[in-house]
Amino acid sequence: MISQLSWKIGGQQGEGVESTDRIFSTALNRLGYYLYGYRHFSSRIKGGHTNNKIRISTKPIRAISDDLDILVAFDQESIDLNAKELRLGGVIVADAKFNPTVPEGIEARLFAVPITKMAEELGTSLMKNMVASGASWALLGLPIEVFNKAVEEEFGRKGAAIVEKNIEAVKRGAEFVLEQAGGPLDEFKLDEADGQQKLFMIGNEAIGLGSIAAGCRLMAAYPITPASEIMEYLIKKLSKFGGTVVQTEDEIAAVTMAIGANYAGVRTMTASAGPGLSLMMEAIGLAGMTETPLVIVNTQRGGPSTGLPTKQEQSDLNAMVYGTHGEIPKIVIAPASIEDCFFDTIESFNLAEEYQVPVILMTDLQLSLGKQSCEPFDYDKIVIKRGKLVENVPELEGHDLFKRYELTEDGVSPRVLPGEKGGLHHVTGVEHDETGRPSENATNRLNMMDKRLNKLNDMYIRDAIRIDAPHETPEQLIIGMGSTGGTIDEARSMLAKDGIATNHITIRQIHPFPTKLLLPYLQSAKKVIVIENNATGQLAAQIKMNAGFAEKIESLLKYDGNPFLPSDIYKACKELSLDGNVQRV
Incomplete structure (x- = not known):
């Protein structure tokens, strides 16, 4: 047997x-x-x-x-x-x-x-x-x-x-x-x-179910591999909860519709892949400037352009972190399991409203479309947080406007829904004052930029980094993201049989980068090996830029359209040179 x-x-x-x-x-x-x-x-x-x-x-x-x-x-x-x-x-x-x-x-x-x-x-x-x-x-x-x-x-x-x-x-x-x-x-x-x-589902289905549990009642999206199953799942399910799915003419329409619906108070999402995310960039900037909650799922695939639309890759990290013009606060989360896909979707809606920012849920094709077993979800863990959503606004005198973009200590301003008595304010994509009126005043510009950018200081999601660190000073610290976690763990079991002590960290909060949480593990490791499905080592570059230790870090890269196998990681970690050269499978 x-x-x-x-x-x-x-x-x-x-x-x-x-x-x-x-x-x-x-x-x-x-x-x-x-x-x-x-x-x-x-x-x-x-x-x-x-x-x-x-x-x-x-x-x-x-x-x-x-x-x-x-x-x-x-x-x-x-x-x-x-x-x-x-x-x-x-x-x-x-x-x-x-x-x-x-x-x-x-x-x-x-x-x-x-x-x-x-x-x-x-x-x-x-x-x-x-x-x-x-x-x-x-x-x-x-x-x-x-x-x-x-x-x-x-x-x-x-x-x-x-x-x-x-x-x-x-x-x-x-x-x-x-x-x-x-x-x-x-x-x-x-x-x-x-x-x-057991539950047996693909990551996209878990995201769809998670969005329903989060209170999402509208999805606006345009079909694209490997994200389409989220829309297909919600087409079948969302109407049972009083919601609907709108297939728009393109991704620009999808994201702007999502922004409008979120502004109106309806929890709304959109989902796409790399090419669609590129089309959304200007609108993501609008959500950042107007401080409108927005949830976007980006299911990564082989690029650039049409690239390898049905193959595995993790090459959109830089686009998600840096893609928008100007500087806005945003959150990028990378689930690493089917359970993460469910709960991180709920958390994405909460974070979008708590911080009034765009939140991008970053998956990859293997996690989005790979069907996996998992234990039933614990629905008692679900918590809905709507942030500073204000009702019963105090009466304003004369023609005063509601301070929708009020300068606050934590950088998050009070938010009202359209039609709320006393909540009248301007909304514009140009720089504005506390009431939303356009303003090019230099002092106001500094205050508003600082307010927006500082609101995510020391923000950490649940399990921002997922840690398996049995060794105080491991020979190798292996770091990955997304679907690579299980594969890394199997490779580590093989390495352990060869007497190679390893720790493992899956980074789940991509932006803002969880530097403080990661530092102790980088310091204690003799060697750091970053596993990712792209050609340029985007996750490794984030670690070097935010935490340092460039001399310790080596990359193991695979970008032929196939996911990592345990043997890929085992062989590379065992044989990886000590000269800091980037390796590829």
């Missing part, structure tokens, strides 16, 4: 790879296994190689695995591209239609199953994904009833006849491969899971 296993399915885009993965993982989730999935897909609607990889475990996991146990292939290309991941003794379940062959040098057991033929015998080749699923499920020796239940849920809306045909497809695939293999494979039999069904 084994405690974990990796399964992958590959084929052409539009060939049923995604639905196969969905049903397969849903059934495993029902049994109580922990899962971590990653999609490698083309930026085309149909055609181009795509694969989905699922890691299955009896214990919590937060990274894709280096190796592979079972590969399900709809074409030879899937075998040629992915067979190198198969561990010694791994299995390939392939469609006999294309006469599959195992590449030279790969020691794997091949099961050629007439997947397409069986599906066509049942009426349509579309059911070949169910034949393939049944074949690979059977090799694991797991109860077929659980899988059939997942099939019913997937196809139930299409009627009983369709459900029965798909279940028959599963059965035929299972029976064929079991006859070839002589029964389930002992080496792939998983230990029993705890039986407790």
Whole structure:
């Protein structure tokens, strides 16, 4: 019996790879296994190689695995591209239609199953994904009833006849491969899971759910990979809570609509990726100048320009911190898990209103679209904070205006909603005085700039840095952000076996940078290695600029569109030179 296993399915885009993965993982989730999935897909609607990889475990996991146990292939290309991941003794379940062959040098057991033929015998080749699923499920020796239940849920809306045909497809695939293999494979039999069904979702869904829990009732957005699922999730859910989603003509319209709605008092968000964020920059400056709360989700992908829209990257950090013209206060938060995506979204809405600033929630494609198990969210932790939102404004004398931008000790001014009696004030994107009237007075300019910029002094979110530091003076301090955390932890376990002592910090508050919190750990480490999916070491540059220790810091960079594997980090940390050179995977 084994405690974990990796399964992958590959084929052409539009060939049923995604639905196969969905049903397969849903059934495993029902049994109580922990899962971590990653999609490698083309930026085309149909055609181009795509694969989905699922890691299955009896214990919590937060990274894709280096190796592979079972590969399900709809074409030879899937075998040629992915067979190198198969561990010694791994299995390939392939469609006999294309006469599959195992590449030279790969020691794997091949099961050629007439997947397409069986599906066509049942009426349509579309059911070949169910034949393939049944074949690979059977090799694991797991109860077929659980899988059939997942099939019913997937196809139930299409009627009983369709459900029965798909279940028959599963059965035929299972029976064929079991006859070839002589029964389930002992080496792939998983230990029993705890039986407790986990939440199983992508980061974008957790963000969508978090926005609802935060009281968001309007989303204005334009579709873009890999952010679209947030909008798609809220289209289905938000109306049930009295809210709505508006698909705007572009990202400029989306962000300005969000600013207007937030000014009116409705918690509103928008979500995009790098190209869309670029279009929003002028409006983000408007939110900063008018001190209007604003929440933006930026799901990073490969750039620049259209770049690699369906591939992993973490290269928007500088754009989020520095992108706007002029100088405004803003907050940039980087969740590192599915649970973070949920709770950090709620925190983003609170921070936006407490400090009256734009808040950017920074994710990456792996975290946004990788489907993962997590424990049910503790809703008792949810707190809604609306900051200095004033009601029952005292009567003003004569033609006096409300001091919407009043100079206060903490830099945060009282805020009123439109229509509040006594709350009349100007709102403008030009520099203004305490009532919002335009002003070019030099003293006023200094006061207003200082007021805005100082409001975030010593501001720290919950777990601004997430620390695992068992060693007082580690040989290496490994620092990452976003989706790299689980991968770093697995690499550290491998390094520990080699006697290399490491500490690990995930930086979750990107801006304002948590310098004071990070300093003690930088001081105690002999070497600092910063892991990030970009070509220029943007996170490392932030650390050097804000905290120093440039002589200790080395970068491990990966920017080929793929996420880090545990072995990438393990090998690099073990072999990294001491001359300070930037390394890349």
